[in-house]
Amino acid sequence: MRHVHGGIAEWKEAGLPIESAPVEATANDAALGLESRVAAVRGTSAQRGIFREAVFDLVDRLSTTHLFAAWMLLILACAASYWLLSYAGLSALTEKGKSVAADTGGLWTAIYFSFITALSVGYGDILPMGAARILAVAEAAGGLLIFGLLIAKFVSHRQDLLVRQIHAVTFEERLDRVQTNLHLVVSELLAIAAACADGSGQPRRCGPRLESTVLIFVGELRVIHHLLYEPEQTLDESVLSALLANLSSALNMMGEVMQELPRNFPRSSALNDALRTVSVLAQDICAECVPQVYADGLKILMDRIQQSARTIALHQE
């Protein structure tokens, strides 16, 4: 381990690159740091994809009204251009071999032609000439593109609704499962404590049992950690407080069991790893570290969780 003497101040003075986004503010392990570093190296090749992403983003953000307005605007702007071309003395549009005049009637003809072109109907009763031909082709291409996007939006709207409903249902089911599993963990821990803690039981049987319980617990703890740090859906506070209360009691129970286990209790490496993860994840749960601000009751629960996690950390090898 070596020390970068000048610190970040000299690094900046030397004009060397600085990263400002919190790539991984919590940095639970070095692997995340590595990922961000690899991403920084790959950044240049990723830039090519940025333009495409930006286009998709723009289309996503535009509402159907916007798209419809853009479509109408394109048609009317083109109609005005045809009319202005004839006004400038160029024969832009011809009907039965004669140029369309640049008067009021001519304006209506230009608008009519513009719609027929943009809709790719193309009756052929009015023909573009000269520069208007280029404009007409561009209008047809642009009009079709925007019209297609508009139709796609209408179709996807309904699908989005369905997908959102499905998400909501699975999310609720997942939360229910977290609750059930936490309950299972608590009762398993109680049973383990009763059967194995006094040393007279058979530690060979208790080891795997404790291990699988802890592994289930890690999975559910991860879900709750994720819920607090990157909430995809807003959670009802009562649901969250039930989750946290359950989590807190399970953690407490785990701390007690770890304390009561005989010294010579065989610990597999999987169990040790899982316990390590539990204490790391649970220590991240506290009122101040979580990005959102919650009600006081929730804050107390979170702090209690962190406290229990510290106790578990103390009982690790």
Added chain:
Amino acid sequence: MKLEQTLRVLSGADEGFDEFSMEELHRRLGDRSLTILDVLPREAYNSEHIPGAISLPLAEVNSRAGEVLARLDAEIAVYCGSAT
């Protein structure tokens, strides 16, 4: 053993560590075998840090060094605010 040594160095009890030059650090920014450690407070890290650095504020060194540094035998370059 390694962890204890790291903690001692990070918490300033041990002065005996070598210097890591700016040039070398710049050259090895994409190097996966090198872990860059930012011991400044988290807010400072969030506003700016050397690309790829991991945040481990001094205040949390004792409690978190073990988790943050996955491989303690790996090469580590640590930096703080300025040359003090």
